Amino acid sequence: MSISTTHRTTGKADVDERRRRVEAAAHSGEMEGLTITPATRGDAEDYVAGTISSTELVRRVRARYGLR
DSSP states (O other): OOOOOOOOOOOHHHHHHHHHHHHHHHHHHHHTTOOOOHHHHHHHHHHHHTSSOHHHHHHHHHHHTTOO
16 A cells, blocks of 8 residues: 555645644744744645645755755
8 A cells, every 4th residue: 555645636624634734843943043034935835725745845945955
């Protein structure tokens, strides 16, 4: 069985789960003293909406900060 990270579905349960994941990650970062930029929030919203995968979200954020 393979697990796909592409979220092209927009069912309420899917959106709710992606929103929960984003909020948990944001909270974790804030607890560490980090701030989420508007650009990263926009990427996270694309993920929540299901227009990009979690893999693409990570790729965008890492590229933004020059991380490999």
